[in-house]
Amino acid sequence: MNKLDNKNILLGITGGxxxxxxxxxxxxxxxxxxxxQVVMTPAAEAFITPLTLQAVSGNPVRTQLLDPTAxxxxxxxxxxxxxxxxxVAPASADFLxxxxxxxxxxxxxTICLATEAPIALAPAMNQAMWHNPITQANxxxxxxxxxxxxxxxxxxxxxxxxxxxGRMLEPHALTDCVVQWAGVSITVTPSHSGPLAGKKVVIxxxxxxxxxxxxxxxxxxxxxxxxxALAEAAASAGAQVTLICGPTQQVAPxxxxxxxxxxxxxxxxxxxxxxxxxxxxxxxxxVADFRPHTVAKQKIKKGAAASxxxxxxxxxxxxxxxxxxxxxxxxxxxxxxxxxxxxYAKSKLQRKGLDMIIANDVSDPSIGFNGDNxxxxxxxxxxxxxxxxxxxxENTKQALAAQLISLIAQAIPNRAPLNITSL
Ligand code: PMT
Numbered sequence: 001m002n003k004l005d006n007k008n009i010l011l012g013i014t015g016g017x018x019x020x021x022x023x024x025x026x027x028x029x030x031x032x033x034x035x036x037q038v039v040m041t042p043a044a045e046a047f048i049t050p051l052t053l054q055a056v057s058g059n060p061v062r063t064q065l066l067d068p069t070a071x072x073x074x075x076x077x078x079x080x081x082x083x084x085x086x087x088v089a090p091a092s093a094d095f096l097x098x099x100x101x102x103x104x105x106x107x108x109x110t111i112c113l114a115t116e117a118p119i120a121l122a123p124a125m126n127q128a129m130w131h132n133p134i135t136q137a138n139x140x141x142x143x144x145x146x147x148x149x150x151x152x153x154x155x156x157x158x159x160x161x162x163x164x165x166g167r168m169l170e171p172h173a174l175t176d177c178v179v180q181w182a183g184v185s186i187t188v189t190p191s192h193s194g195p196l197a198g199k200k201v202v203i204x205x206x207x208x209x210x211x212x213x214x215x216x217x218x219x220x221x222x223x224x225x226x227x228x229a230l231a232e233a234a235a236s237a238g239a240q241v242t243l244i245c246g247p248t249q250q251v252a253p254x255x256x257x258x259x260x261x262x263x264x265x266x267x268x269x270x271x272x273x274x275x276x277x278x279x280x281x282x283x284x285x286x287v288a289d290f291r292p293h294t295v296a297k298q299k300i301k302k303g304a305a306a307s308x309x310x311x312x313x314x315x316x317x318x319x320x321x322x323x324x325x326x327x328x329x330x331x332x333x334x335x336x337x338x339x340x341x342x343x344y345a346k347s348k349l350q351r352k353g354l355d356m357i358i359a360n361d362v363s364d365p366s367i368g369f370n371g372d373n374x375x376x377x378x379x380x381x382x383x384x385x386x387x388x389x390x391x392x393x394e395n396t397k398q399a400l401a402a403q404l405i406s407l408i409a410q411a412i413p414n415r416a417p418l419n420i421t422s423l
Contacts, residue, residue: 002033003179009034010083010117012108013053015043016090017159018124018168022048025089025171026056032179037079038062039108041095065107076107080114085181088112089151090124090168093135100138100145118254120149120181122174127164131214143260149251150260151177164215173249180251194238195409200278201239202329203231204271204285204318206246208264212310213296221369222286224248226334229401230284231256237405242278244270246285264288264315275322275329280412282332283319286369291315323353330384330412332356338363342389345379355384356411358404367394374400378407385411 009029013022022038029036038053038061050061065076088095088108095108099119104110112119121142129135130153142148152169169177205227209217228250231243235255242257244267252258259274261267264287275281290312300308319333333354335345338361345359359377362368367375375394380387387410392403 002031004029004182005033007034007178007182008082008084009036009178010079010086010111010115011036011038011053011057012086012088012091012111013038013040013044013048014088014090014092014095014108015041015046016092016124016168017047018090019044019047021168021171022089023052023056025174026053028171028175029178030057032175034178035059037082039079039111041106041108043092043094062107065105065110076110077114080111080117083111083115083117085117085178086112086115086119087122087151087174087178088119089122089174091121093123093125093129093132096121096123096135096138096142100141116147118147118149118181120151120177122151122168123153123166124168125153125166126158126160127162127166127215130164130166139260143258146257147254149177149181151249151251177249177251194236195406196234196280197238199239199280199412200242201231201234201280201282202242202244202271202274202278203227203234203282204244204267204287205231206248206250207286208246208267208288208315209262210264210288210291210315211295212292213298213300215299218288218290218292219247220286220288222246222248223370224250225370225372225397226374226401227282227284228252229397230282230404232398233401233405234280234282236402237409239280242274244274244285264291264318268316268318268321271318272321272325275325278329280332280408281319281322281329282408283322284334285318286336287318288315317352319354320352330355330408332358332408334358334360336360336362336368342377342379345377349379349381355381356408357381372396376400376404378404380411387411 013019026036036057037059038057040063054061098109099112104113154167155165156167157163206224207219207222209219211217231241235241244259259270293311293313323331331354335348337344341359341361345357349357357379367373374397376392378390
């Protein structure tokens with residue numbers, strides 16, 4: 001059995017040099033068992049021919065919205081209904097702008113507006129176009145719609161000679177994303193029973209990025225895997241889950257509300273907002289403690305100086321501020337430490353006013369940050385629970401997440417879910 005058997009993937013191609021990679025992407029998706037139908041914008045035809053994609057997909061390729069022959073066959077609404085997943089690769093800056101504003105001025109945007117399937121966007125554009133505040137504002141808006149997934153872009157050499165963020169993910173990486181999406185959508189079924197049924201859970205995941213100038217930032221090695229695994233485990237336990245994540249390649253299942261952010265300040269604002277309406281808050285993100293005091297408007301030139309200094313200022317502490325809310329949710333933090341792990345974790349538990357802390361020994365590079373496995377110790381605040389610390393030995397992040405959610409469900413006070421309208 002192939003990983004994408006019986007999955008209907010509608011591949012939308014927009015105008016960008018990376019469009020030439022779509023023949024390979026189509027081939028890889030079909031190799032995994034997917035049915036692939038291709039829709040191209042007029043600009044995409046400048047980079048790859050419909051005939052090539054017809055040959056590799058085995059299906060006629062649609063390019064026109066108002067095409068009487070095609071509408072007599074599989075019309076645009078039928079295509080929108082047929083798709084289990086729409087993948088737009090490459091997604092140009094122009095396409096992102098049009099799709100987020102609800103345009104329906106070509107076949108692909110019309111399908112995106114008409115479909116109830118998730119829409120995965122694989123952006124590709126020049127790095128300056130990607131960093132342009134207008135594109136970033138469009139992406140921030142896209143992130144507010146849970147049916148959009150953002151895959152990429154990668155950083156590297158660009159066709160125009162620039163080097164930076166804006167490369168489309170390679171076909172094999174996009175195929176992996178589709179396979180991961182399919183696995184998640186098959187295995188995670190919304191549960192209306194389970195230990196967290198009726199509870200609202202907010203989880204932070206991944207790194208934050210603190211801008212230095214338009215092309216540089218401070219960040220860390222967090223992949224988001226731990227936070228995403230917790231989100232899936234909480235959803236499987238019946239919770240209504242909101243996942244607030246920094247830049248990550250992870251894919252969230254469609255039964256989780258995903259809010260994408262970039263900086264610690266953005267994560268702070270989104271978290272405080274969501275935490276006011278939740279029962280449990282879990283801070284799994286690796287939030288930058290500091291950010292540059294000023295962000296240069298233009299790329300900093302190295303000049304003749306042998307060294308440079310960047311003044312950093314403290315970021316707000318998200319979990320600590322959530323723990324100060326009144327009423328406050330049940331707050332769980334992580335402590336990523338390289339030495340005296342339990343000692344530092346206990347002091348963070350008290351200092352930040354948390355109900356539970358998950359001590360994470362990150363001195364072993366094979367677990368913790370970015371790995372598939374982790375090993376943790378769960379420490380309770382004695383004011384919230386009299387349970388003893390629990391060591392959970394090395395396991396996959398998915399297995400650990402299921403154990404952690406089960407311990408959290410046992411520890412939370414047996415109170416009625418918060419009534420949002422009364423807040
Ligand atoms: O994302 P992965 O690659 O899967 O890796 C998982 C992980 C190692 C990142 C994760 O398991 C983990 O340990 N996350 C916390 C990392 C961290 O930054 O720890 P900390 O000790 O610096 O922070 C303590 C707690 O305060 C954390 O809950 C953190 O989310 C929170 N915090 C920190 C700073 C800040 N400004 N705001 C916060 O909310």
